[in-house]
Amino acid sequence: MSQDPNCIFCKIVAGQIPSKKVYEDDDLLAFHDIHPWAPVHILVIPKLHIASMVDVGPEHQALLGKMMTLSPRLMKELGVTNGYRHLINTGADGRQEVPHVHLHVMGGPRPWSKG
Numbered sequence: 604m605s606q607d608p609n610c611i612f613c614k615i616v617a618g619q620i621p622s623k624k625v626y627e628d629d630d631l632l633a634f635h636d637i638h639p640w641a642p643v644h645i646l647v648i649p650k651l652h653i654a655s656m657v658d659v660g661p662e663h664q665a666l667l668g669k670m671m672t673l674s675p676r677l678m679k680e681l682g683v684t685n686g687y688r689h690l691i692n693t694g695a696d697g698r699q700e701v702p703h704v705h706l707h708v709m710g711g712p713r714p715w716s717k718g
């Protein structure tokens with residue numbers, strides 16, 4: 604299934620839940636995290652519903668590569684010049700709360716509230 608009607612991030616993709624969008628194209632959406640850990644904290648997500656990294660296969664290689672290569676560009680556009688952190692949580696022990704693959708990208712001057 605490409606979208607899950609019960610998934611909060613699929614609802615953000617569909618515009619049913621508002622978000623502070625940073626970037627959008629046919630494959631990806633990036634928006635500000637609602638509870639930021641850092642001065643700049645965005646989430647980069649595929650529009651395709653993939654519940655977690657456990658569900659990723661070779662067919663997703665280009666999509667995940669696109670997420671990784673987009674994020675430095677977005678951080679630069681958001682004024683982050685001194686480094687940032689990438690984070691993907693996977694499953695219960697990985698403390699994944701939202702079951703739709705998302706790349707946290709956090710940066711900006713320290714101290715941060717978390718991380």
Ligand code: AMP
Binds near residue numbers: 691692
């Ligand atoms: P994770 O623990 O990796 O699943 O993180 C989920 C992230 O999604 C958390 O950092 C939340 O603050 C963030 N989040 C949850 N709901 C929303 C929302 N409606 N808009 C923006 N970020 C959200």
Ligand code: ZN
Binds near residue numbers: 610612
């Ligand atoms: Zn989803």
